[in-house]
Amino acid sequence: MSDYTLYSYFRSSCTARVRIALYLKGVTCDDIPINLLKNEHASSKHKELNPSGTVPLLVNNSSGFKIGQSVAALEYLEETHPEHSLLPKDAQARATIRQLVNIIACDIQPVTNLRIMRQVRSLGGVAENWNLALTTDGLQAYEAVAQGCAGKYSFADEVSLADCVLVPAVWNAQRFGVDMSKFPVIQGIMKNMEELDAVKRARYMVQSDTPEDLKQSK
Ligand SMILES: N[C@@H](CCC(=O)N[C@@H](CS)C(=O)NCC(=O)O)C(=O)O
Structure with a gap:
């Protein structure tokens, strides 16, 4: 089991x-x-x-x-x-990592979620533009905070909860056409994260329910 x-x-x-x-x-x-x-x-x-x-x-x-x-x-x-461990011991370090987590989990994802996109469409808006604008705003905040604390990963050189949350947010951002070249710190973190086996296994295109036409073997 x-x-x-x-x-x-x-x-x-x-x-x-x-x-x-x-x-x-x-x-x-x-x-x-x-x-x-x-x-x-x-x-x-x-x-x-x-x-x-x-x-x-x-x-x-x-x-x-x-x-x-x-x-x-x-x-x-x-x-x-x-x-x-995905959280260091130091209180300030933990607070900074949680700040990064919340930029995505509280400020980006809830307003770009499927049910919100559906609502935007039903009100006559272009949900893709909505998603792109709000994701760009949120990633600007992430980039600004990460500039002060990132190393190989979002906080120094150890993978943290912030990285676990960042990676799929960037996958979504790429899908909706966010210009990632505006975010060099995030791009560097992504490059390092995408080398990890855990991240390769978590990719959208390799899950058991990924539709056959989107499935990739690697
Ligand atoms: N705050 C929740 C958000 C969960 C959430 O919104 N999940 C999305 C998929 S990423 C979902 O189920 N969306 C369904 C919908 O929007 O109707 C969490 O962090 O688990």
């Missing part, structure tokens, strides 16, 4: 955050795909498990304990699997 079950969608950035942390820590997990385009996340069956009606949902297979918010799941994994 795997350590965890992850209710997931192949192109969910919030799921990919948790995947990267699980893989970095060497913790095993099985997927249960939830198709967002078919609204499976909005079903009463899924909402009984995760009242937020979103993915990811992380379930500890030994205890049955469930976490339906990705940042809470990341913090839980960090506390219960301290090996390959």
